[in-house]
Amino acid sequence: MTTLQELLQQIESHIPQFEKMNPAVSQSTVGWQLDHSLLVINGVITQLKSATPENYKWQFKWIRIYIQITNTIPRGKVRAPKTVTPVKVASTEDLKAKLEQAKKNIAELESLPPNSYFTHPFFGNLNLKATIWFLKLHTKHHLRIVNDIINKG
Template sequence: MDSQLYDIAYLIQFRDCVNANVSEAPIAWHLDHSLKVINKIHDVLKSSDSTVYEKRFNLVRSFSFTFGFIPRGRGESPGSVLPPNDIKTEDILSQLEIARENLSELSSLELNANFIHPVFGQLNKKQAKRFLKIHTKHHLKIIQDILRKE
């Protein structure tokens, strides 16, 4: 995920670019949202009770994790990870620094630290790390398409 965080840092300069054919949201929205997801999931994993984790099969998760892909326009983000209407560059930079710290701390969390994803169900630490990588890749690809089609 380090390379993805470097990509996020680089892309901040294009924060105001929009291409409605790709996404109604500007690049800043995708950057802010991606960082909020990383930081929120870290916080939930850190405070979770590892004894309540139950391994369960989830077909949608299996497909997404196998192919490393999230289809566009299918999911709806929970309010806790939605960017504000006014996204400040300094807030993105602050979240980026926190995300770097949080990602480095993930390895020290218990194996069955967990969180509930609205589509993929309960994810343990390993699955959560996989989800974060796929989710961030999803938004970086949208940003690439915004920039390519401007």
């Protein structure tokens, strides 16, 4: 099983190729994909840390169930919310700083209550366990795009 730390190592290994682009795969660069992934990780964990666990309520969402069963995010079907859309081209320094913050945030996950949660725009409320699943799935999705940008040139 891939851990979030292992996924961060993969992100780190791709930072030197941040300017690479392949319009046949994506209109964005490797750097955009990495930046978006790090913005999501850091933003979601920040929400988890500020959540009130007593307020967590599980919600049935068919789209979440479908994605959990297929364990994949379809490409090109959804646009990233503005809060996690990079607004400028990140430099290697920016990416490294966000990566270091993500490492710290991920290390803090173990100390959070199980009903810490964040509200996903499509999946609804995700508790700690479901959030970790989502972060892995989302990061793997963008790393696959990164690998395709790099390798299908």
